[in-house]
Amino acid sequence: MLPGGGGEDGKRRDRGASAAYDKDADATTSASAASLNDLCATATGAGTAGAPQPFPRAAAWGVAALLAVGLGVGALVLAAVHSAALLVVAVLLSAAVAAFLLWNAGAAASGRALRRFVDGLPASSLRVAADGQLVKITGFVSCGDISLISSYEKVENCVYTSTLLRKCARWGSMVLNPWNRQSKWKLTHAERFAADFYITDAKSGKRALVKAGHHSKVVPLIDENLLVTTSRDTELSSTLKYWLEERNISSEEAQLIRLEEGYIREGMQLSVIGMLSKKNGDAMILPPPEPLLSGCVLLSCLLPMYFDGIVLRLVDRSYFVPNSGVS
Structure with a gap:
């Protein structure tokens, strides 16, 4: 009980002080809650899900189409002149490009690419x-x-x-x-x-x-x-x-x-x-x-x-x- 009152007047003052205290506590709690930053949406990755990708999806499909054409031409050359050189080159190139894109996709999803960049960046003053x-x-x-x-x-x-x-x-x-x-x-x-x-x-x-x-x-x-x-x-x-x-x-x-x-x-x-x-x-x-x-x-x-x-x-x-x- 707060000092300075007795009887009904004191009780009314106590109730008023308690209500004021509750309002202050609620305001403090609300301010603290507003100060927090909920980052649950970034839990599945490095927090860059909404950012544009460095290698556009349309460009990836275009590269895939070109590689498919190369494989098709290599197969035709193999059937026509029995030379597998072009087909082997197309297969190796396709494997290299696919591995490069998968490597970068995994590095972006796990945050490894951004970690390497941050670690290599010189510190400022x-x-x-x-x-x-x-x-x-x-x-x-x-x-x-x-x-x-x-x-x-x-x-x-x-x-x-x-x-x-x-x-x-x-x-x-x-x-x-x-x-x-x-x-x-x-x-x-x-x-x-x-x-x-x-x-x-x-x-x-x-x-x-x-x-x-x-x-x-x-x-x-x-x-x-x-x-x-x-x-x-x-x-x-x-x-x-x-x-x-x-x-x-x-x-x-x-x-x-x-x-x-x-x-x-x-x-x-x-x-x-x-x-x-x-x-x-x-x-x-x-x-x-x-x-x-x-x-x-x-x-x-x-x-x-x-x-x-x-x-x-x-x-x-x-x-x-x-x-x-x-x-």
């Missing part, structure tokens, strides 16, 4: 970079007005969290062995969130606000740890059961699952690519106004690809434990 320039800033992360807590491990003071739930399936049907290499882990539930945070430039020592919250476009290149892998003989832990119940997922549906989680915690080292804004002496890194094209990675035979938003590339991988999560 907040001291010399100009307003409106596309920059890559590498440094240590600190939380902004709000911080996040990871969904499963409950890691605090995060600026980005990612929790993915996958089910084991093969051609749409459940399989008995989750360790079978032919089994496919299908994403069935995703939780990805980001918030505004600060990054301290390792080159200049200056600090910039990264606008990753408030519905900004963000491309997270963050690896998730494998926390849990279950089989039909696995007894689910109480923590996992509670996590599933909170999301209305039946424990019976969780007999063949993988749970993965990643995060960016305060104090980690991160590379950020975005548009630099300098106003009133304050530096901010904003999403680019339109999708941008990365450069070619010739040594890896990778075509340029588009990225749309602030790119987050984790440099500090001390939390990442590969091949973990056997439960």
Whole structure:
């Protein structure tokens, strides 16, 4: 009870103060919710699904048609003059082009092409970079007005969290062995969130606000740890059961699952690519106004690809434990 009142007047004042407190709490909760950036749509890839592809589909079909014509002509020459040279050349060329396109399609879908581009890009300095320039800033992360807590491990003071739930399936049907290499882990539930945070430039020592919250476009290149892998003989832990119940997922549906989680915690080292804004002496890194094209990675035979938003590339991988999560 608040001081300064008794009887009915005091009770009315208490009720009024409680109502005001509830309104303030609701406003604070709404502000915090508005500060979060729901990135669940980027869970299936590198977050560039809406960007145009570097190799247009019409051009791919055109190349396929030309290769088909070459194979047909080679087959005719083989039948007419019994010389397989042209057919062999056409087959080898078709195989090389198909392998090149498949390699680039896989690299774009997995984010490998963008990772190679980001890793090869030289770091910028907040001291010399100009307003409106596309920059890559590498440094240590600190939380902004709000911080996040990871969904499963409950890691605090995060600026980005990612929790993915996958089910084991093969051609749409459940399989008995989750360790079978032919089994496919299908994403069935995703939780990805980001918030505004600060990054301290390792080159200049200056600090910039990264606008990753408030519905900004963000491309997270963050690896998730494998926390849990279950089989039909696995007894689910109480923590996992509670996590599933909170999301209305039946424990019976969780007999063949993988749970993965990643995060960016305060104090980690991160590379950020975005548009630099300098106003009133304050530096901010904003999403680019339109999708941008990365450069070619010739040594890896990778075509340029588009990225749309602030790119987050984790440099500090001390939390990442590969091949973990056997439960």
